[in-house]
Amino acid sequence: MEIISLEGTEDTPKIILNKENGIFEISGRSLPEDSAEFYQPILDWIETYAGEPSDKTEFVFKLEYFNTASSKLILDVLSALEDIPGMSIIWYFHEDDEDMEEAGEEFSELVELPFEFKTY
Amino acid sequence: MKHVYDLHQAMISENLILVYEGEFTQEITKSVLSMVERNMDSVGEDSTIKRKVFNVMVECLQNIVKHSEEDNVENIKEHSAIFMIGKNDNAYIITSGNAVGNDVKGKIAEKIDYINKQDRDGLKALYKEIIKTGSISEKGGAGLGFVDMARKSGEKLIYDFKDIDGQSSFFSLQTIISRV
Numbered sequence: 001m002e003i004i005s006l007e008g009t010e011d012t013p014k015i016i017l018n019k020e021n022g023i024f025e026i027s028g029r030s031l032p033e034d035s036a037e038f039y040q041p042i043l044d045w046i047e048t049y050a051g052e053p054s055d056k057t058e059f060v061f062k063l064e065y066f067n068t069a070s071s072k073l074i075l076d077v078l079s080a081l082e083d084i085p086g087m088s089i090i091w092y093f094h095e096d097d098e099d100m101e102e103a104g105e106e107f108s109e110l111v112e113l114p115f116e117f118k119t120y
Numbered sequence: 121m122k123h124v125y126d127l128h129q130a131m132i133s134e135n136l137i138l139v140y141e142g143e144f145t146q147e148i149t150k151s152v153l154s155m156v157e158r159n160m161d162s163v164g165e166d167s168t169i170k171r172k173v174f175n176v177m178v179e180c181l182q183n184i185v186k187h188s189e190e191d192n193v194e195n196i197k198e199h200s201a202i203f204m205i206g207k208n209d210n211a212y213i214i215t216s217g218n219a220v221g222n223d224v225k226g227k228i229a230e231k232i233d234y235i236n237k238q239d240r241d242g243l244k245a246l247y248k249e250i251i252k253t254g255s256i257s258e259k260g261g262a263g264l265g266f267v268d269m270a271r272k273s274g275e276k277l278i279y280d281f282k283d284i285d286g287q288s289s290f291f292s293l294q295t296i297i298s299r300v
Contacts, residue, residue: 010150011146031182036256065175065178067182068261068268069182071251071264072251072255072256072264073256075251075252094167098168099175109248110248
């Protein structure tokens with residue numbers, strides 16, 4: 001399956017989606033000018049992956065910051081992951097970042113997915 | 121050249137770190153953000169406060185970028201807007217000003233008034249409701265900007281409209297991030 005590997009920039013996150021190596025990660029900052037456009041390839045990739053998923057998938061979010069437009073798209077990403085069997089979310093937040101912890105908790109209440117919270 | 125000195129003095133007396141007036145784009149947004157971040161780093165600002173300030177600045181700046189493209193403000197003087205951030209011992213004060221059509225004035229005021237009536241839990245519920253039911257607008261907004269600014273601030277959003285020409289108004293918005 002195709003590998004998505006995007007370097008992070010000052011306004012877009014680093015993204016690795018690699019089925020073969022079992023790495024599924026969105027990290028860094030997300031405040032793109034057009035978040036819908038930015039996340040569309042990710043949503044497309046997940047749709048394909050949903051048709052042929054691994055037995056277990058740990059999808060990692062390690063975000064330092066995201067804007068409100070991105071938060072809507074992150075929810076879209078989580079919703080797309082919802083129906084994939086064996087899917088779980090690892091939500092990282094910086095140990096003194098209560099807002100990022102709370103954001104993760106809110107997402108976990110909006111989708112039916114197991115969330116594990118970790119600090120860095 | 122007296123205006124140079126006057127402006128300089130005004131910035132000092134208002135405790136302004138940065139003022140930007142002109143066209144707003146994503147590139148300008150990134151530059152403003154990085155300048156203020158550097159300023160906060162240089163004084164060793166607390167990381168929680170830094171994150172909140174960054175957060176509110178992004179929503180504020182991207183709001184202007186999105187809405188300066190609106191049709192009904194097309195004729196307003198070069199789409200220009202203003203952004204400023206000030207700091208005193210107690211708080212960072214983030215202020216923006218941009219022209220809006222009088223037709224949307226009421227909607228904006230209603231939205232902010234409603235947000236200002238909510239407590240912490242009310243804002244959280246509102247945020248979740250909008251993110252769940254809303255969709256991204258044509259302008260790329262999620263309709264969550266003001267709610268998020270209020271949540272990060274923990275204080276009321278302050279706003280004002282000043283009529284420009286009977287068709288449009290200058291919308292000023294101020295958000296406070298406490299440092300104590």
